[in-house]
Amino acid sequence: MKHCVVIGGGVVGLTSAWALAERGHAVTLIEREREVALGASHANGGQLSYRYVSPLADEGVPLKALRWLLDPDGPLRFKPEASWQQWSWMLAFLRACRAPVNRRMTEKLLALGAFSQSAFSQLHQATRLDGIALRAPGKLVVYRKDEEFARVAGRVRAQAGSLEQALSHDECVALEPALGYSDTQLAGGIFTPGEAVADCKQFCLQLAKALQQHPNFRGFQQAEVSGFLQRGGDSIAAVRTSKGEIAADQVVLAAGLQSRPLAAQLGIRLPLYPLKGYSLTAPIAEGHHPPEVSVTDFEKKILYARIGDQLRIAAMVDLVGEDDSIDPRRIASLHKAVRATFPKAADYDQAIAWAGLRPATPSGAPIVGATPVSNLWLNVGHGALGFTFSFATADIVAELVSGRSSPVALDGLQLAA
């Protein structure tokens, strides 16, 4: 039985630990905080968006970004830093903003999403996690601009056998009556049945409990990983932590954004940069009319998901470095947009604001798999879709650690040579 040490108690580290334990490995998970899911996995959008995976990097995005930056309530903020990390990430992102690159990456992420959906089903069957507010109401992406909607609807209608449906404004309101209270005339929407939502933080807490019952799980270690004790030049003998060394046969690095400085100690450069986002969690009471399907407002880049008796609203991409403070101006902008779009959906006066840092790669694809260090494995860089992809990437890493091949083609998802 190999002893696998997983670094990071977010959704990616927890699913990795579960997948490894299920395959017969002895697993220890190290998390620096007093509880799991206090990082990016804490109050995210909750969407399990297996089929809506197109990366942010696309043709036309640099031009749109300039418009967004001029709008004080726009979805994007950029604070230039004297940091090589920020500028090299931006350059790589701009290089990825080409239609053929986006098409290729979307195909890969669609395959990853489909695998993740089946991996989640298996995990859910094995664990039957309670209290995670799991529903599969489908996802409606609404468009405000006629040209944008016409372009996407044309593509959807041309795809024979596609699950997606292009809906007019009235059809959108018939599907999701909460849109009828909006002061906005929509151009239309694309509906994908079957897409799910769940509470990511509760999922993490419940999975942590299930892990503690797992016969192969050795336990959580609350400690900060500071580095590695190497054996020879190319393998790790132990993980160095604030509470001493923990010997490891295999190490899975799943520490979100902090994976970057940890990997750098081993000479591995991870192209990760924080894309800061915000969420609001507003209680739903009697008399409110919340959306039941999960809704994405395409132009404003705002997601809405009903999670139990709360409405979760997630939005914004701020390139401002590793700053997860809550900017009251961004929260005010979000309130303004949300109250106009779903005025009767929830008690916005009681909304709890949160900011989190998406650990993002320029291409939008996570980095999974082997490294030049023979017993170090990566599961990082899930960006805007970490909850969605975590089940797939956990299974991939666990299969690789077990000496088998990846169930999904890994080109484009691995550490660049």
Ligand SMILES: Cc1cc2nc3c(=O)[nH]c(=O)nc-3n(C[C@H](O)[C@H](O)[C@H](O)COP(=O)(O)OP(=O)(O)OC[C@H]3O[C@@H](n4cnc5c(N)ncnc54)[C@H](O)[C@@H]3O)c2cc1C
């Ligand atoms: C506003 C917002 C909305 C989002 N909406 C969605 C959505 O709707 N659907 C979706 O699929 N995804 C969504 N995401 C993305 C998703 O939340 C992230 O991709 C995902 O949470 C990343 O998980 P992670 O485990 O890699 O990172 P994290 O959750 O940040 O976990 C990393 C963990 O590692 C620990 N750690 C770090 N350094 C160390 C160290 N040295 N020693 C020990 N422990 C360490 C941290 O404390 C942390 O707990 C959203 C993100 C944001 C910010």
